[in-house]
Amino acid sequence: MDWGTDLWDQCDAIDKHTQSGLDLVERYIKFVKERTDIEQNYAKQLRSLTKKYTKRGNKDEQDCKYSNYASFQEILNELNDYAGQRELIAENMMTGISVELTKYLQDLKQERKTHLSDAKKAQQNLDSSFKQLESTKKRFAKEWAEADKATQQAEKIEHELNATKLDVEKAKQHAHGRTHTAEECRSEYAAQLQRYNKEQSSFYYSEIPQLFNKLQDMDERRIRRLAEGYRQFSDIEKNVLPIISKCLEGITAAGSKIDEKQASDSMIFIEQYKSGFERPGDVEFEDYSQGIKPANSDSSLHPPKVRAKLWPFKKHKILHAEKHMPPAAEDFSHLPPEQRKKRLQGKIDDISKELQKEQDQSEALEKMKGVYEQNPQMGDPSSLEPQISETTQNIGRLRGELTKYETWLSEAVGGEDSSNSINNNFQYSGSTADQDPNVYVEFDDEFEDIETPIGQCTALYTFQGNSEGTISITEGELLSVMEEDKGDGWMRVLRASGEEGYIPSSYVKT
Template identity: 80%
Template sequence: MDWGTDLWDQYDHIEKHTQCGHDLVDRYIKFVRERTEIEQNYAKQLRSLSRKYAKRGSKEEQDCKFSNHASLQEILNELNDYAGQRELIAENMMTGICVELTKYLQDLKLERKTHLSDAKKAQQNLEFSLKNLESSKKRFAKEWAEAEKATQQAEKIENDLNATRLDVEKAKQHAHARTHTAEECRNDYAAQLQKYNKEQNFFYYSEIPQIFNKMQDMDERRIRRLAEGYCQFADIEKKVLPIITKCLDGISTAGKKINEKQDSILFIEQHKSGFERPADVEFEDYIQGIKPATSDSSLNPPKTRAKLWPFSKKNKAHAAEDFSHLPPEQRKKKLQAKIDDITKELQKTQDQSDALEKMKGVYEKNPQMGDPSSLEPQISETAQNIGRLKGELAKYETWLAEAVGREETSNAINNNSQYCVVAAEQHPNIYTEFEDEFDDVETPVGQCTALYTFEGNSEGTVSITEGEMLTIMEEDKGDGWMRVLRASGEEGYIPSSYVKLAP
């Protein structure tokens, strides 16, 4: 079954059907174009979302060392890659479906227009042939009527007794001429009829069926191409599904990488101060030695116990170059990190110096390549940088050795103190008569002057102002802090680097 055989007389329906098919292709193109816009907007919103929640800045980068923070950053990165795949889907749909189908539809429209034009032309030729047939038929009918009339007139004249022989001959010749003309019109009509029947047979059995079959083939090709476009709609997304799945797997992997124990350990390492826990509070037995208040008591104000563990929020102290304002553990970490940075920079500068020296040697051997003296400023500057970096490296290594040595000394003092306490417990009666006196009086170890103002906002610390004279009650034991007594009677810990010892 085909259009040319079964729909030979359905030109109007074929025209409407093919137009409807082209409209469907155009409709599908618009649908895919809107889908690509949705994908592009979706990808754009995903990228904005990932940027919005991505951490920036030193504080947030510090937090990213924790696995739960780092995993969120990985998830945001995977989401950004996922957005890229959505953009790829939109791009492939636009180029593979919209652009290609639009071009194909233009070719189809041109082909359809050609076939319809050929059909109309064939129809016009057949109609023109039919007009010629009708014209020859009318002419034959007219001439045949005139011939019959002339023949009847000739017979009438011949039967008229009053007519002359000349009139009879003249009437017969006129009738014969009319009859001859009628025969010619009859032959022309027969020829036109034969021609029209031949053209009509060609039109309905050959020409129109061929045109309609071509239009059928065009429409079937359109349907097949549209079906491919339908499949492309899914295949384009299927091609990126492995990458999308990989992004989603990356998100799952980021969640599984979280290690809560490791995060806790990292938090401890970042903020461990290295301070010793406070010792037990000793019992002060006033019954054995209550002394009346004297004027000398004002010289030795009662001591206030310092709380060594600052729980409350503490304002940042002024940063010292040797990080002595930090607790021991944090100071060592900062010093080591600084040493590592200086070492890397020193190695880089040394490599640069070696390269300049080699270049200078090449210039000396081959003057045409360059002037060796032009490198002298760079070589001199590099040498100065190397000297400066070596000096800084030695300085920070000295501070690190000092920090490590102080901690070891502090640990040794603490161990000795514990040993003395144990020994005192074994011989409780050795210093009984001096016990009360030592509990009430603490001997200062020196004087100092405050170089900077310090706000002691945490427990166990005390605020000081620049230029203030302070009494040292406990020296720095290697942790960067000392205990002092103010003239007002306040006592607490301050950074050792904030004061200058009195001579």
């Protein structure tokens, strides 16, 4: 069954039906566009949410060493990746469905317009032929009536008694002429009728069926393409489900990593804040019943021991305490033993990283100088001398500082056995600070010296940091800039997970 055979007389219905099909395609395109807007807005809100809750700043980044803090940052990273998949869904729906269907719809409209136009022209040609048939038919009828009238008139004149032979002959010739003209019109009408019937048969049995069948084929192709668009709507999201599942699994894994016991957070907290001091001893009994002895040189030189104060759990006013706090020593000798070792080791690590960077830069400058010497057209070797000299001085300075801090660390590690004497000295010094209890404040606010980020940047490309000192980044990741590019093409950044290292400057946008 086809339209041309069964719907040969339903041109208006076919016109409305095909137009309704095109309207459905256009409606589906609008539906997909609105869906993509929803996905894009959803992804945008998710990214804003992760950005809002991502830890930034010195103190927040320090908290990330605990598993429960770090796991939350991993959840935010996974959610950020999840938002990227929602953006991918929106992009694929826009390009794979909306854009392609829009182009296909324009082609269908043009094809439908062409077929309907051809059908209209065929109908107009048939109508024109029918009008011509009616015209020849009317002329034949008119001429035949005139011929019949002339014949009757000739017969009448012939039977009149007073009519002359000339009048009779003239009337017969007129009637004969009219009859001849009527016969010609009759022949013309018969020929036109035959021609019209042939055109009408071709119209209803050939032209119209072919055009209607073409419209049927167009409509069936439209239906198949629309069905494919329906399936794409689902398949596009199915394609990213494995990655979305990995993001959700990563969130679950982040929760499973948390360890509140000795192995992780509690142990880290203990190692970070334990002072290494011994607990205070018993307070000696002072017998006032023997009377007050006069002060002598010994008592003035050796004042009574004062009980060391415990660190308070509540913070006192820091501004007031700072007035009584001794200045910080470069070797961190003002800190408790454990804190001093950590600070010295951290300083050594920082100097080692900076020294390695300067050495890498020195090697790069030497190589560049060698290239300039071999190819003078590329640059002047002497122009690199100031940078080489500065780098050499920096390397010497950093090596000296490294040796100095390594010596202090060795002393701190070797002096653990004398912790009791350190504690005693601390207790003795407490007698001078007894006048103001606000001097006992927490160490973290007074002695933490954490490097502050100097800016933010976004990764333009994915980079695999395989060499020492570098880190891996992913496209679209937000990073904290810790050290700008100093001419060697590398910059130091900090990831949200707490990982820090060097990446190529051209791979990010600040």
